[in-house]
Amino acid sequence: MDVIPVIDVAHGAVVRAVRGERGNYRPLVTPLSATPDPVAVAKGLRGLFPFRRLYVADLDGIEGRGRNVHLVPALSRELGGVDIWIDAGTGSRGAARAVLAAPVATLIVGSESLENTTSIRDILNENPSRTVLSLDFRGAEFMGPPSLLRDPSLWPNRIIVMTLAHVGSDEGPDLALIRDIAQRAEGRKIYAAGGIRNRADLEAVRTAGAVGALIATALHAQKISADDLKEITGR
Numbered sequence: 001m002d003v004i005p006v007i008d009v010a011h012g013a014v015v016r017a018v019r020g021e022r023g024n025y026r027p028l029v030t031p032l033s034a035t036p037d038p039v040a041v042a043k044g045l046r047g048l049f050p051f052r053r054l055y056v057a058d059l060d061g062i063e064g065r066g067r068n069v070h071l072v073p074a075l076s077r078e079l080g081g082v083d084i085w086i087d088a089g090t091g092s093r094g095a096a097r098a099v100l101a102a103p104v105a106t107l108i109v110g111s112e113s114l115e116n117t118t119s120i121r122d123i124l125n126e127n128p129s130r131t132v133l134s135l136d137f138r139g140a141e142f143m144g145p146p147s148l149l150r151d152p153s154l155w156p157n158r159i160i161v162m163t164l165a166h167v168g169s170d171e172g173p174d175l176a177l178i179r180d181i182a183q184r185a186e187g188r189k190i191y192a193a194g195g196i197r198n199r200a201d202l203e204a205v206r207t208a209g210a211v212g213a214l215i216a217t218a219l220h221a222q223k224i225s226a227d228d229l230k231e232i233t234g235r
Contacts, residue, residue, distance in 0.1 A: 002212030061088030111144025166195030182209025
């Protein structure tokens with residue numbers, strides 16, 4: 001199983017995400033880093049375990065304040081060889097091209113950033129093998145064009161099931177939703193995001209059909225150990 005650590009960046013600092021309520025996010029306090037600087041936090045995560053991927057949510061880009069264009073180059077220099085998954089609120093082919101200009105970047109397209117299904121078609125024409133679609137949910141509500149959720153033929157090979165209301169909570173992942181998307185995904189790879197508290201949750205989302213999971217709070221709260229990660233990833 002692939003386990004991918006997440007850093008959420010706002011105004012130049014890593015913040016602790018809770019339930020997708022971005023206005024209430026505060027700078028991250030973690031035993032893995034002395035400061036909430038993105039590079040320092042990423043180094044702390046890499047010191048815990050040799051993760052192959054790092055997911056970066058550029059909240060400034062997502063909320064329309066302008067992308068933190070320095071993030072991917074800075075992280076790449078420090079982490080050499082790590083595949084950086086970056087969500088910067090990309091909703092057009094031109095914006096996708098700008099992100100993909102960094103050779104180490106994998107583009108995350110959040111459904112909440114898409115106005116219509118034409119947008120995802122255009123973006124996937126840019127570089128489908130380096131693009132991941134995040135199907136974003138807040139509670140039972142799908143955040144994005146309804147037809148995108150209904151039609152799996154619009155999905156690329158890798159899909160994140162993002163349950164924002166579970167992020168940073170102690171409620172556990174939405175296993176029913178993960179199972180539903182996995183059953184409709186026609187063999188595409190599913191990654192679970194939101195609510196994963198411990199190793200048992202990682203095993204549960206794998207059973208539900210996910211090949212990977214995005215985690216943050218559980219790592220900083222030391223509820224998932226390096227030994228857990230070694231065993232669950234087979235590395």
